[in-house]
Amino acid sequence: MKVIYQVGRLDNPAQATKEFYIKNFHGEKVDESGKAELSSIVLRDFLRKRNYEAKTVIVYPVSIVFNSKLPEYIQPEELKNELVDIFKDPSNYLKNPHEFIERIELERNRDEKLIVHSLGEYLGISLDASYDDIVLEILFDMIERYLKGELEELYLDISSGHNIYISAILEAARHFAVFSHLVNWIDDTKSPKIYITFSDPIIGSSAKSFEIHIQQQRFTAFFSSPIKSKEAADYNFSFLREIYPDPNNNSKGSEAVKLKQQAREKRKKLKEKIEMFCLLFSAIKNNVPLYLYSQHYHSADEIKEEIFKLIDHAKARLCSDYQKSPNLNKRAYIDAVLSLGFYIGIVNVLEKYNVTMFCHDTGIDIETVKNSFSEIYLIFRLHTNIVMLGNEVSNTQEKLKQIGDISTWTGLYRIIDPDKSAGEIDPRNFFAHSGFERNATEVRTDDDRVLVRYSLNVNFNDINCWLKRRLE
Structure with missing residues (x-):
């Protein structure tokens, strides 16, 4: 049309x-x-x-x-x-x-x-x-x-x-x-x-x-998050209160409690999607593809429905009085709507390349990760990530060739330096090695395939915090 x-x-x-x-x-x-x-x-x-x-x-x-x-x-x-x-x-x-x-x-x-x-x-x-x-x-x-x-x-x-x-x-x-x-x-x-x-x-x-x-x-869009690190990491998406504010009408008692609960529930559902967008975006931008195979993200239809709910709520506020307007926070709405639209775009790309949660016992072929994300980074015009990921995967494969078959899950730290014991996951190394940090990653071989996964003791809450800090 x-x-x-x-x-x-x-x-x-x-x-x-x-x-x-x-x-x-x-x-x-x-x-x-x-x-x-x-x-x-x-x-x-x-x-x-x-x-x-x-x-x-x-x-x-x-x-x-x-x-x-x-x-x-x-x-x-x-x-x-x-x-x-x-x-x-x-x-x-x-x-x-x-x-x-x-x-x-x-x-x-x-x-x-x-x-x-x-x-x-x-x-x-x-x-x-x-x-x-x-x-x-x-x-x-x-x-x-x-x-x-x-x-x-x-x-x-x-x-x-x-x-x-x-x-x-x-x-x-x-x-x-x-x-x-x-x-x-x-x-x-x-x-x-x-x-x-x-x-x-x-x-x-x-x-x-x-x-x-x-x-x-003619317009264009860049791979840049509408929401920055301070809002995500320091303020915990507080701008969403501008979209679903607590009611300030004359309601009292149980009615006031009910209205406040409804506003909180709407904020919670919107925040879930905005936060997941930020995490997926940052993981792609900062070149940590294995993380993306560990996330249960929303479907495009679920995100669209959230946009419709946001718009319906805003229109109800706008249409309540034409003598004056409610003076909505345009920046908050633009950031939210663009982030949700961006989330749909990311989900469509991830689904095209079958980037979904895998069986933890089985793991995923590191070559599949490299090939899929080489194309994904091409779509998002993140060409440097292609080179860095390729180098990291090649280095890991080369180390495993020197050792031979590894039939059981083994910490990558043992492959890199057999004399050292497991340590804490280092945030700097996590991003420097495309998410394949030695203390976070486990590997095994299956014929000529190298399978990878994150170890069970990985604290994803910590990784989420690191990703929010690196939003840009």
């Missing part, structure tokens, strides 16, 4: 309806024109004529109806009278603007609408919203559509609307682009292409028709 976002106007259709035309579509010369109140409608109709699935999402700031000229041309009379009443007392409208805007017979050729908060004063009515909340409202809409399979290409028509809302759409699209790239490490072509579209200037122009221009935007 090709989805086109544009800020609505609800102008007088007698003046607002214009003729738009397209003569260049992605380098192809075309000849398409049409009349509409919004240029996005003409673009949508053009795409549909080419047998593409396409829809418009018209973004309406809640202040859109606070226009003194609007009663002059909206129909029927009953709606005019209702609008005049809203001018006098907007409280009910601001609790649920969707129903009233839906009944306005303007820009009816749209497919869907998205109502966002406004900031400023209109007809003496003060609206106190945060720009960041407007960005999040649009971003959440994009992410939901994408995860539901309803967005394959994104068009941002910036021909209309106040700079605040155009800026919010563009910023939301930038965050969305990063999110979709983080999800699609295996096949980046699955990330939706994003285009900015705009018409020739209309205000002050004597032209009778206006060209629609289409420009592709």
